[in-house]
Amino acid sequence: MAIRLYLETSTTNCSVCLANDEEILYFKEENNKNYSHSEKLHVFIKEAYEIAQIKPEDVSAVVVGKGPGSYTGLRIGVSTAKGLCFASDIDLMAIESLAILARSIKIQGETIIPLLDARRMEVYAAVFNDNYTQIRETKAEIISETSFEDYLSKGKVHFVGNGAEKCKGVITHENAVFYDEIYFPSTQHMIPIALDKHKKNDIEDVAYFEPYYLKDFVVTKPKKKNPVSKK
Numbered sequence: 001m002a003i004r005l006y007l008e009t010s011t012t013n014c015s016v017c018l019a020n021d022e023e024i025l026y027f028k029e030e031n032n033k034n035y036s037h038s039e040k041l042h043v044f045i046k047e048a049y050e051i052a053q054i055k056p057e058d059v060s061a062v063v064v065g066k067g068p069g070s071y072t073g074l075r076i077g078v079s080t081a082k083g084l085c086f087a088s089d090i091d092l093m094a095i096e097s098l099a100i101l102a103r104s105i106k107i108q109g110e111t112i113i114p115l116l117d118a119r120r121m122e123v124y125a126a127v128f129n130d131n132y133t134q135i136r137e138t139k140a141e142i143i144s145e146t147s148f149e150d151y152l153s154k155g156k157v158h159f160v161g162n163g164a165e166k167c168k169g170v171i172t173h174e175n176a177v178f179y180d181e182i183y184f185p186s187t188q189h190m191i192p193i194a195l196d197k198h199k200k201n202d203i204e205d206v207a208y209f210e211p212y213y214l215k216d217f218v219v220t221k222p223k224k225k226n227p228v229s230k231k
């Protein structure tokens with residue numbers, strides 16, 4: 001038995017879970033479009049320890065959603081995870097956020113495509129089968145009416161995530177199934193993936209681990225205001 005702390009902050013959803021293997025000891029998440037991770041994440045972690053009545057040294061690993069997703073959210077989540085691992089000398093595990101999102105539904109014999117909003121008509125997308133095995137690499141792609149046509153032509157495709165909402169009016173194939181109530185990766189769906197990683201001893205190098213941004217971070221300069229003419 002091993003206690004692990006789970007953090008997912010790749011979107012506007014700040015999600016924290018504490019579990020003893022499969023047994024959830026604490027779970028809380030809050031979605032705030034203004035990204036309240038810097039305010040909420042440490043509060044949730046402290047609350048998790050208090051409610052479960054454990055100490056930080058009782059935790060064997062921190063498991064973090066590594067992206068892709070929001071630059072701001074990922075930086076906060078990963079830096080927090082690394083800090084906790086350094087402080088307690090424990091393992092760090094990382095899981096792709098789209099793999100977490102795929103676990104939010106259960107299907108048989110069909111395809112899951114988790115989508116996260118990447119601004120404008122672009123999304124972060126990956127493709128999984130019904131066993132949650134990734135069958136196409138993760139991409140940042142612009143959505144059109146022919147997107148994912150290869151999969152849609154073969155059977156039902158289940159679209160989940162906040163990126164699916166923008167696809168709804170564009171992808172009109174009869175095999176497209178959209179889930180309006182599932183928007184964000186959640187820590188409660190990270191547990192089975194982490195248990196599998198534990199069996200494989202799949203851990204990260206805490207010193208060198210970085211979020212999976214997928215796209216380069218571009219800083220946009222504010223527009224210069226026109227000088228006010230003086231009379």
